[in-house]
Amino acid sequence: xxxxxxxPKVNSILSRxxxxxxxxxxxxxxxxxxxxxxxxxxxxxKPLVDPTVAGIAPVEPLMVVFIxxxxxGIFFTPITRLQKSSTPIKKSSYVxxxxxxxxxACSTIAFSFGLKETSATNASILSNSEIVFTVLxxxxxxxxxxxxxxxxxFALIAAGAIFLPIGSDIYEHRFAFSExxxxxxxxxxxxxxxxxxxxxxxxxxxxxxTRVVQIMSLSGALFSFIMxxxxxxxxxxxxxxxxxxxFVGIAGIGGSVLFFVMAVRLIGAVRTILIFSSATVFGVVxxxxxxxxxxxxxxxxxxxxxxxxxxxxxxxxxx
Numbered sequence: 001x002x003x004x005x006x007x008p009k010v011n012s013i014l015s016r017x018x019x020x021x022x023x024x025x026x027x028x029x030x031x032x033x034x035x036x037x038x039x040x041x042x043x044x045x046k047p048l049v050d051p052t053v054a055g056i057a058p059v060e061p062l063m064v065v066f067i068x069x070x071x072x073g074i075f076f077t078p079i080t081r082l083q084k085s086s087t088p089i090k091k092s093s094y095v096x097x098x099x100x101x102x103x104x105a106c107s108t109i110a111f112s113f114g115l116k117e118t119s120a121t122n123a124s125i126l127s128n129s130e131i132v133f134t135v136l137x138x139x140x141x142x143x144x145x146x147x148x149x150x151x152x153x154f155a156l157i158a159a160g161a162i163f164l165p166i167g168s169d170i171y172e173h174r175f176a177f178s179e180x181x182x183x184x185x186x187x188x189x190x191x192x193x194x195x196x197x198x199x200x201x202x203x204x205x206x207x208x209x210t211r212v213v214q215i216m217s218l219s220g221a222l223f224s225f226i227m228x229x230x231x232x233x234x235x236x237x238x239x240x241x242x243x244x245x246x247f248v249g250i251a252g253i254g255g256s257v258l259f260f261v262m263a264v265r266l267i268g269a270v271r272t273i274l275i276f277s278s279a280t281v282f283g284v285v286x287x288x289x290x291x292x293x294x295x296x297x298x299x300x301x302x303x304x305x306x307x308x309x310x311x312x313x314x315x316x317x318x319x
Contacts, residue, residue: 027266031275034259039282040252041068041108042120042127043290048241049116059241061112062233066224067242068249069105073217075250080214093207094215100200101219103193108253109224111190117183121293124283130191130273137195154274156309159302199269209261213254281306 045068051058115123228235263272281303287293 023266027263027272028275030259031263031267031272032278034256034263035276035279036282037251037259038256038276039124039279039286041111041248042115042123042279042283043286044244044248044252045112046115046120046291048245049112051116057238059237060228060233061109061116062224062228062231063235063237064112064245065105065108066221066228067237067245068108068253069101069217069221069224070249071242071246072249072254073214073221075246076210076214076217076254080208080210083208083210089207089211093203096200096203097207097212097215098219100197100212101216102223103197103200104216104253104257105220105223107190107193107197108220109227110186110193114183114186114190118187119293120287120291121284123183123187124280124287127187127191127194127279127283130195130277133192133195137199141199150271150274153309153312156305156312159305159309195273209258212261213258216257217249217254278306 045064047053047056048059049061049064111123111127227233260272260276263275267275284303
């Protein structure tokens, strides 16, 4: 007689341990990947919405968001059809996903208007306001409390992703915030809306992730188009910008949401958003490489501290 038959309970417990560790590792990895992809719109779309960039005709933020979401929805539609689901989607799940798409579009629209007024580096910094909102909402409403062993990693991530970069902004601009006020407020608003998206996505846990991205993108595109008509936004657009915006939408929005939803399902909303805060690291690096924005000692210090926090958080979650 085998050991598994002699000790069925012990065998059941032991068989679950590798699965738990594997799911945690995958959840951590996809959350990091979501963060890396989510920083692409922060940087790549900056020259298109910034009227001060020479040689590029500025594009209305609403038009940018509409094209990115539309391209993402079109891209994921055939992929979704290839993945046949044995269980039909409930009407309530469709409603949740449409709300998710509208909320996500609102977050992206607010971010695009903010990006129009402030730097990509500053936008990457302030977008981490979603960490504070997510942790507060998670603890107050959803009772997703941080364990004691996760407090220190959270403190490191928050310090490296928020406080040091803000100190860098204060130092670099010498307290001259007047030209950034509107942009900063819009980025913070975007962070608050995006943290709501985190919890909305949890209510469609029975829907395939590709279907989530498809419905979210198409409903977001429709909402953006309605907003354009309501605000009488010019529908003019340079076709040469379509490939870039399509890539930014598919990878930066579709890919990011795809992996973000996977991470939320594997390790929870609060832990996902903590890891997702590493988007600041990627945003600063992308800004330095693509936009040639300056990187100072404050920025380097914040990157080091965030990496330390992420490493410790990964270790604690795996344990």
